[in-house]
Amino acid sequence: MRNAAVTHTDVHWNRELPGKDMERVLTHDIKNNTRRSPGFTERFHPSRDTSNKTFILTISNMQPNDTAVYYCSVWGDISGNGSQLNVTSRLADPVLIQYPNISKVPEGDTVELQCAMYNASVNDTDVHWYHQRPGYDRQWTMSWFVNGTIRMFPDIQDRFQHSQDFSRNSYILTIVNVTLNDTAVHSCSVWSYIHGAGSQLNVTDANTPVLIQSPSLERVTEGQTARLQCTMRNAAVTHTDVHWNRELPGKDMERVLTHDIKNNTQWSPGFTERFHPSRDTSNKTFILTISNVQPSDTAVYYCSVWGDISGNGSQLSVTKLPENQLPPLTGIITGTLAFALLLSILSITILCVKKWACFQSRLKPESLPRTPEGELNTVYASVCGKMPNNKEEASTSAEPEEAELFYADIQFFRQNNSRPMSPIVEEATVYAAVKRA
Structure with a gap:
């Protein structure tokens, strides 16, 4: 895994049997705990290689029904390209798989054709290479024998080279400085009657584009x-x-x-x-x-x-995405809208609480603390409505309702039991004119 540490995320191993849907094999979490799906035993063992940032699935005592494509995945929707596992009977004949299927190269280039073998070792089996040009029968190219001997068709020069890749149990045919005459299907064969499907090699003119x-x-x-x-x-x-x-x-x-x-x-x-x-x-x-x-x-x-x-x-x-899982973009949008809705509800709640507190304070002035002398330690205001100077508007009502007030002067007073109520002078208090347009 690139761009993240294998120790910081859970990994899921899944497999896809031929002709069936994907199924979960196991989950290996960051605490090294393993949860296997029903039907899977400890033959399927997960591990981590922290130095190479690699998740590993080891399958012991393999069976033919283990044949499948195995996938690793993290974070729910990030998956690998898959590894094809083919399990055959111990007594089965070798199987040859060639790649690439088609290789197109310009004249003068070098091409490498591979032939992977299953159920036998490339170090213990002779291999023969053939080629079939368009419109011609198949012809023998070269042979490699386990004793190290190599035989070639008389017209084949040193441009054709044979080697082995033991890590992939593969034979490799390398053709250097390819010519237009090398255009053909090149196939490998073992045990005389077992053949690969062949690799189509197309050699184009050096000035012809190659894709x-x-x-x-x-x-x-x-x-x-x-x-x-x-x-x-x-x-x-x-x-x-x-x-x-x-x-x-x-x-x-x-x-x-x-x-x-x-x-x-x-x-x-x-x-x-x-x-x-x-x-x-x-x-x-x-x-x-x-x-x-x-x-x-x-x-x-x-x-x-x-x-x-x-x-x-x-x-x-x-x-296909599981039915109970939203696509990544949909999940982000849904999460964002949910957060915005929650923030709006919270703001409205705070506003309502503030208004309720303000309303309660107006209803209960007697709840304010008193001084030892018994005087109210609060300030009252008398509101005198002022009518506009416009006579037409003034004549509509001798005493305007609250909704018809244009503005009001507020004067603050302090009540004292020992003396009559008197207005506080302007210099000793703060007053306000509340105007309503």
């Missing part, structure tokens, strides 16, 4: 933003229009939008500004940003230029 897309798999949660990149070699991204297309599961390719060199965007019907194209000229990259992604956005997205030059595609998988 390389990343990431190959982007997995996001509903409501988040996905960012797909398409890097172009042998041409500037400012000198050509780019088209973004997508292929929904089981459907034909469809155009999403076109972004021309004048920065104008033309969306196909049904597509909105949620699909936003841009260019990164410094990295020679076209970018497609999809905001507020929906499960219906799940598809393989392709960039293309010059009409027939296309990238190898980026698989976008959108995970």
Whole structure:
């Protein structure tokens, strides 16, 4: 995990069995407690590597029904891209998986093709490489034997190199300084009858643009933003229009939008500004940003230029948000509105309390403390209504009601039992004129 410490957050491990919905395996909290879902035992053991900021799920005594894609997630909606775990029977034949499926490179470049093997070790098994050019039968390329011997087809030069990656239990075929003649499907084989699906290598003219897309798999949660990149070699991204297309599961390719060199965007019907194209000229990259992604956005997205030059595609998988969980933006807006409502209620309550206290103080002047001599220690005011000088207005009522007062003079008096009430002189008190317009 980047941008956060693995010791400061709980981690959830989930898995997706073939053809089934996502299910929770376990939760490992910051106090090192583990809560496993029903059906999962201590065979599934979580841990943390603080030095590498890594969450680890160890599955012991694996079974074929453990075959699934496993995902780690934190903070509820932040999930990893997933790890495919394939568990086969101990007596099963080796399985060969090749990648990339399609590799497009310009003439003179170097390409690396990988062949991962399951149910056997690459260090104990011979491997054979073949190639099949368009319109030709499959031909043998080279063989590597466990004793270290390498045999090559007579026309194959040292440009073809074989190696092994023991960490991934893979065979690797490296072709340096590729030529147009290397365009073919290159496949690996073991035990004479077990073959990989092959990797399609397309070698283009050195002056022909080549599009390389990343990431190959982007997995996001509903409501988040996905960012797909398409890097172009042998041409500037400012000198050509780019088209973004997508292929929904089981459907034909469809155009999403076109972004021309004048920065104008033309969306196909049904597509909105949620699909936003841009260019990164410094990295020679076209970018497609999809905001507020929906499960219906799940598809393989392709960039293309010059009409027939296309990238190898980026698989976008959108995970549906649980029904009881709000999207991140909705949650923030809801929280903000709730806080504003609470603040308004609090303000109104304080205002009402102040008015009630003021009203009570006016109703109970006798509650004020008395001096030892018995005089009231308070100040009274006599209010004398003043009528305007306008005779017409003055003639409407001999004695105006409160609502008709325009202003009032307030004079303050102090009551004393030992002497008659007398007005306090202006110099000894504070008085006010209350005016009402």
